[in-house]
Amino acid sequence: MENFDVIVVGGGPAGLSAALSAAKAGMKTVVIERGDYPGTKNVMGGVLYTKATEAVVPDFWQSAPLERPVIEQRYGFLSGDETILAGYRDPAWAQPPYNAHTVLRVKFDRWLAQQAEKAGVMIITETVVEDLLYKGDNVVGVRTGRAEGDLGAKVVILAEGVNAFIAKKAGLAPQMRPDTVAVAVKEIIQLPQEKLEDRFCLEPGQGATIELFGDSTQGMMGTAFVYTNKDSLSIGVGALLEPLIRTKWTPNDLLEALKAKPYVKRLIQGGETKEYLAHLIPEGGYNAMPKLHRQGVLVVGDTAMLVNGLNREGSNLAMTSGKMAGEVAAQCIQSGDLSDQGMSLYEQRMRDSFVVKDLYKYRRLGRFFETHPHFLKVYPEIAANAMHLYFTADETSKKERQKQIMKMVFEKRAKGGLVSDVFGAWRAILK
């Protein structure tokens, strides 16, 4: 049986970042990935944040396969055929140090794996890890599905993604529940570059993102998105499983309904669907986050529920957690303290970072939407009605118009409910 310092289970951004930082610290490191190569099984909406990526691979934009730098983020609320929009654009984001890029994971993850290989990481593909190996209570490696498939390690980093098979077996991840997991589906729709840049008002090479709330998910907790790639759009929608099951919407129907919305229809018109992808997203947030370590084991990325759904951040949390885990693994191996206590350094560092701080800030969000299921249905409608009244020029005086708007609002939502909603939302999002 061959022995490594660090075994990383899973070749996504979290696992590859962990492997890179462990190898850079001189650790003999292997990544075990079940796909044909890292990237084949990996899915996200498609936004990669610069800061977290740069920390793992400095100046990555010079060689990584990126689609477009994001210079504009638009937010939209859909209510029936109506749309309310807000956005922010800064062309400076098209230059280093950037803020974010759109990527296609099948290309990006493969490239990241090559960077890890250059740093000395061994990458074993098409191989499934079936369990941890124990000696007494101590984790001493992993068992793979191949013949003569045991591998020894001082530290195992679980970066196996949302399904978290091994982490669950080891008691390091909770069973998934319909209210802690979302399902997202997405299509890659090909469009000529010029058309795409015209439709989004972009200079050549620039990119934009749109997040859509409200009727984009039929009012369910979730979001829809449209991101610009080089010569395609990533369009998708995700919602928590619990309301999907309750309302009997299928993810595919959600996506088709989204594509039929007047605002979206025009953006994708004439495009050809090239790919169809689907994935689960861990949305349990802070309250569902497992203990991140045990003797000889660290948990990173989706496996540790590190996703900030509200700000559509996930890959940056994954990469930051991976990098810290790789560093802590190396530190513990060098100091010889692989105990649960020793490994808790990782959790400490995570709690001091934006990753857990952000999850903590939004810890009430899940419960808020559970107790206010109407929120994403009623408010886009109220706002759209208000806008409609406000922008309509007839012979109503403005004072009268204001009265009409207030009357409409209170018809849709009683004063008491309104106060509770606003207070709840403030507590869940802003506090």
Next chain:
Amino acid sequence: MHFVVCLKQVPDTSEVRIDPNTNTLMREGVPSIINPYDAHALEEAIRLRDKMGGKVTIVSMGPPQAKEALRKAMSFGADRAILLTDRGFAGSDSLATAYILTVAIQKIHAQEPIDIVFTGKEAIDGDTAQTGPGIAQRLGFAQLTYGIKVRDIDKASVTVERKTEGGREVAKALLPALITVEKEMNDLRYATLPDMMKAAVYEPEMWDAKSLPYDTAEMGLKGSPTSVSRIFPPPGRSGGEIIDATTDTKGAIANLVEKVFQENIIMVHPAVKGGRA
């Protein structure tokens, strides 16, 4: 015993399409795989080595990216892999390819005498089935094509069951020999983890045109008398009619029922009185 396997990296033809306007292959973004027949040739060589002892050497001609296919091939348990790569090899047809591979195999033979050369029966991107026999001819080896089973092997001879047009043929050849392999020959193995790890860090030997005594007139485009005048896809099937049911579901169903009878997809039996309602 020493087994040499000729292996080609090919585009996954299940994902290659032909550009209907230019009639050229659209290879961009198409994954590369080991030619499936060659994988079975490699499997047989490894099985025989495990049984008889000895060594398996893989040789491939292709661009530098073909290193990936050779790494993958090594994970099945081969001992050595050589990639013949040179700009001068580009554009070779089956005649020139057989020549280039033969010169390399002769060098390998001089280093360690070869008992059997295995090739796939053909490559799935060209379907010529000429390269294997071309190599055997140039090497002066006996050739056993379309092999489906190695029935017997000893230090001096090999007996192979061959697939022929009308049935099976069992043929025995003195060694050294060349066998071209059908998929029925064996089932591919699932590589062991130690072999996967060996392959992950294996660097195939790279041989270019200068490292071998090549006659440049016999390789590349110059050495290739075959010219492909045209590639074209078979005529596409015209798409079916789509009845839009998103707005007027009832009307769409009525329309569908009408068409089903019109096109005689369902017929009313003459014994049914009054036909359909």
